[in-house]
Each structure stands twice: as C-alpha cells, then as structure tokens.
Amino acid sequence: MASTEEVKTDTESGKEAPPPQPVLPSTATSWFKVDVVLRVLLFASTVTSLVVLVTSKQSISGRKFGLPPGSKVQIKFNNSPSFIYFLVALAVAGLYSIVTTLASISVTRKPQYSTKFLLHFVFWDVLILGILASAVGTAGGVAYVGLKGNDDVQWKKVCNNFDKFCRHIGASLAVSLCASVLLIFLIWLNVNSLHKKIPK
Amino acid sequence: MASTEEVKTDTESGKEAPPPQPVLPSTATSWFKVDVVLRVLLFASTVTSLVVLVTSKQSISGRKFGLPPGSKVQIKFNNSPSFIYFLVALAVAGLYSIVTTLASISVTRKPQYSTKFLLHFVFWDVLILGILASAVGTAGGVAYVGLKGNDDVQWKKVCNNFDKFCRHIGASLAVSLCASVLLIFLIWLNVNSLHKKIPK
Numbered sequence: 001m002a003s004t005e006e007v008k009t010d011t012e013s014g015k016e017a018p019p020p021q022p023v024l025p026s027t028a029t030s031w032f033k034v035d036v037v038l039r040v041l042l043f044a045s046t047v048t049s050l051v052v053l054v055t056s057k058q059s060i061s062g063r064k065f066g067l068p069p070g071s072k073v074q075i076k077f078n079n080s081p082s083f084i085y086f087l088v089a090l091a092v093a094g095l096y097s098i099v100t101t102l103a104s105i106s107v108t109r110k111p112q113y114s115t116k117f118l119l120h121f122v123f124w125d126v127l128i129l130g131i132l133a134s135a136v137g138t139a140g141g142v143a144y145v146g147l148k149g150n151d152d153v154q155w156k157k158v159c160n161n162f163d164k165f166c167r168h169i170g171a172s173l174a175v176s177l178c179a180s181v182l183l184i185f186l187i188w189l190n191v192n193s194l195h196k197k198i199p200k
Numbered sequence: 201m202a203s204t205e206e207v208k209t210d211t212e213s214g215k216e217a218p219p220p221q222p223v224l225p226s227t228a229t230s231w232f233k234v235d236v237v238l239r240v241l242l243f244a245s246t247v248t249s250l251v252v253l254v255t256s257k258q259s260i261s262g263r264k265f266g267l268p269p270g271s272k273v274q275i276k277f278n279n280s281p282s283f284i285y286f287l288v289a290l291a292v293a294g295l296y297s298i299v300t301t302l303a304s305i306s307v308t309r310k311p312q313y314s315t316k317f318l319l320h321f322v323f324w325d326v327l328i329l330g331i332l333a334s335a336v337g338t339a340g341g342v343a344y345v346g347l348k349g350n351d352d353v354q355w356k357k358v359c360n361n362f363d364k365f366c367r368h369i370g371a372s373l374a375v376s377l378c379a380s381v382l383l384i385f386l387i388w389l390n391v392n393s394l395h396k397k398i399p400k
Contacts, residue, residue: 079352082341085249124390126384128327130333137337141282145342146302146353152279153346155355182332184326189277191322198315198397 020166031193032108037185039101045179046094049172056168075162082142089135122190129183136176231310231393236304238386243297245379248371250290256368275362288337322390329383336376342369379393
C-alpha cells in the first residue's frame, strides 16, 4: 500500500518522471559498513603507531661514547622535530578516525543523508591523507639517516647504538604507512560510492 | 503485480520525460576548464621544483674543512637518498600532470565521457598526492636537519657552509608544497563535480 501511495503522490506533484533512484538504500548502507570497518582499522593503526612511537625511549651506558662509567645516554622521539610532527599528525588522524567512525555509523542508520556525508568524508580524508603522508615521509627521511648515516655530510648512524629506539621508530613508520594506505582506500571507496549514485 | 504496474508507469512517463541530465554540458565543461588550468599549474610547479632541485649543486673551497688549499668540497642533491626519492616523485607528478592535462582537454571537447574521466582523475590524483606529499615530507625532514642540525645525535648543520645548495632545496620544497596543495584542490574540484551530477 505504501508503495502505491508513493507512486500516486509522485505522479501528482511531479506529473512526469519519478525521481531517479540509482542506488538502493541497502547498497548504500553496505558501502558505509565497509567504510566503518576501514575507519576502525585506521583508528587502530594510528593508535598503535602512536603508542609504539611514544614508548621508543632508550637509555644506554655512557661508556660507549667515552663518558664516565655509570653515566647514561638517552634517546627519545622528541629529540627530533620530525618525530614530533609525526606524533602530531598521528594524533590528528587518530582523533579524526574516531569522529568519522561515529559519523559513518550514524549514516548506516539514516541513509538519506549519505550523499552529503560521502562528500564531506572525501574532502576531509584527502586533507588528512596529505598531512599523514607528509608526516610519514618526514619521520621516514630522518629515520633513514639514523639507520644508514650520511658520510657526505658526516652524519653518523644512530641505530648501531640505539637498537630498541630504531626498532620502535621502524615499526611505528610501517604501521602508519598502512594507515596512509587505508586512507587512500577510504577515499577510493567513497568516491566510488558517489559515482554509483550518478544515473547512467 | 506490483512490478508490472511499476513498469507500466515507467513506460508511460518515459514517453514524456527526457533522460535525467542533472548537469548541463556547459557547466560540466566549465568545471573541466578549471581542471585544465589547475593541471597546467601543477605541471609548471613540479617542473620548476625539479629544475631548482637538480641545479642545487655547490662547490666550496676545502680550506673551510681543513683540507689542503685548492681542493674543493662539493654537495649535490643526490648525496642524500631522500632527495633522490623527492626527484623521482616530482618527475612522476610532472609526467602525470602532462597526461591528465591532455585527458582533461579532450573531455572539454567530448563532455559525454566526463563522469568516467572524473572518477579516474580522482583515483589517480589521490595516489599521486600520497606519493608527492610523502616525498615533500622526506626531503623536508632531511633539509631541516641540514638547516638546524641535531645536537642530540651530533648531526652538524650543512647550510652554514652550503648556502646556495640550501636555498635551492628550500625553494624546491616550497614550490612542491604548492604542487601538493594544487593536487588537493584538484581532488576537491573533481569530487565536487561528481557530487553535482547526483540528482537531489
């Protein structure tokens, strides 16, 4: 009954064609379910990366560096501005993933707003991708110098002494690279969902 | 029964109503003109950045470093793997901008393919943005160490001796940052164009 009533009102008001409905609500909702899963994964990866980065502190005996016995040499992520930028970007991406996961869940309950949400998701995802990718690059560039050194400008390796620190930085970088790839997939997914709503 | 009724109403109304055209061709074409302009700017910025990076070589007298008089110390961008990655990313983005500028011009002549092109543009733009932003970050991270040094790990400044080299790297980074921002605008523009094609 409900459907016949809808058709009637359509013909009365619009007189001509019914409004095109290229995507069924169920399909739109299933896209958003994938979106929610990817955003939860994004949150998990950014938080993991953040925790691994923050816990990278390492102290070793100062004797290796010709300091008196009993002294300690400590290395932390905040010795380098690059890693601080990396931390901030990870925190921003993590908070963003919480907000958008909640927004995405709300869309699965009210699919009529899905188009607007998709547009906003893509806009913000692109911005966060830019920030996160550049931060991964910044930290990766400095970490590579720490790993291999650079003889041309006499920057010595760090990782031969501070092995735990470097393992943490490396793991954090690997996980945050996954987060960047997840963001790319999220944008692709949402742009594809937008595209599917366009009538052929 | 319900389905046959629906088909009937469709065929009846279908005689009157034209196929849905949410965006007029002229509007779609004008969006693509902005797209072409942005892509030309992207090409210009990546090529500028590339040229400034490649011409950053600097030689100074070796006496500053305690070497015998008459000897030379040279610094080039390819002393650091980070700058090589930056160069490759700029070259990829530059070539990509040529291909997509031509594609975008072709769409202004045949607007009926615009939707498919928009989708592909966004897919690839996002990927190139990821590569370029990470490369700018990588080179920026290393350049910052060169500019300020890092006392905690005894990495000395480079820019106090190699001023021309650092000016070139800095300029190249600034221009390529503009290129990244242009890519973000391009994605926003194309996603917005896709969104405008969706019937309300």
